[in-house]
Amino acid sequence: MARSIRGAMGTVSLILIAGSLVLMFFVVLSGVKRTTPLDKTYFLRATTSGVQGARPVSQWNYFYVCGEGNNDCGSPVPALPFGYAWVGGGEGAPSGLLGSHGKGTTSKYYYYMWRFGWVFYLIALIANVMSFLTCLLAPCSRLASGISGFFVANALFWFTLAASLMTAxxxxxxxxxxxxxxxxSIGRYAFGFTWGAWAAMFLATVFLFLGCGAGGSSSRKERRSTVINGNGTTDREVSMFRRNRSKRSARGSFIDNESQRRVKDEYA
Structure with a gap:
């Protein structure tokens, strides 16, 4: 029973982790190709026609700033500054977004908030890939379930930071x-994928730790029932020996009673 529960928990967790990875890759690869859902995945879409040096519509993705429909994308930049949508300009952009960071295009707040969120997202993605590999053995072993649960919990920690920073x-x-x-407007696909992946990772963590704990008490009872005594026999063997001895003693007492009755009959 415990093995079947652990197997079911491990299998469900494996499916959840695989699903979270797919959703995370949808976000990371947004703007790379013009296919659905990548062409609809972006964090923020804003009308920037009145901003000097910007496109009529700007969409912020994981590696790119693109135009409408994720077309006319710029060069891929890791943790790109927010103001790269208007490099060389910026007049007409909200004052809260402008500053001295990122080649004089981005304020300090947006520069570091997006940069840390970007890095934490990447760390969570790598950690989640590692957890998926360890989770392949989770349906077969309590130890593998526990190790996988630790890896997913670690990935979930970084992903919580990333999703929170990026949302804010x-x-x-x-x-x-x-x-x-x-x-x-906020990108429904990007944040839907992000928080959907978070929910899948959270559930996978819970299921893996439940699978690790499944059958623990029964296995301990099994070990206690087969503890070897000092004379080299197990508790089961001792109990079986006692039952056999009691049966032999019962048969012996029956024979003694019969012989006593026969002697009495002869003297009578």
């Missing part, structure tokens, strides 16, 4: 654009 950054940027009289 782009929600605030959307509000700054709207306060400046420009249309802006």
């Amino acid at each position: 950054t782009f929600v605030k940027a959307r509000d700054d654009f709207r306060s400046n009289g420009q249309d802006a």
Whole structure:
């Protein structure tokens, strides 16, 4: 029973981790190709036609700043500064987004918030890949379930930081654009994929630790029942020996009683 529960927990966790990886890769690869859902995946979409040096519509992705529909993307930049949407310009952009960082395009707040969120997202992705590899053995072993649970919990920690920072950054940027009289909206696909992956990783962590604990008490009872005594016999063997001896003693007493009755009959 415990093995079947552990196997089911491990299998479900493996499916959840695989699903979270797919969702995370959708976010990371947004802007790379113009296929669905990658062409609809972005963190923020804003009308920047009134901003000097910017596209009419700017969409912020993981590696790129693109135009509408994730077309007309710039060069891929790791942890790209927020203001790379208007390099060489910036006049007309919300004042809260402008600053001296990122070649004089981005404020300190947005520069570091997005940069740390970007790095934490990448760390979580790598850790989640490692947890998927260890989870392949989770349905077969309590130890593998425990190790996999630790790896997923580690990935979940970094991913929680990443998702929280990125959500806070782009929600605030959307509000700054709207306060400046420009249309802006949060990317439903990017944040839906992100928080969907978070939920899958959280459930996988719970299931893996439950699978690790499944059958622990029964296995300990099994070990206690087969503890070897000092004379080299197990408790089961001792109990069986006692039952056999009691049966032999019962048969012996029956024979003695019969012989006594026969002697009495002869003298009578």
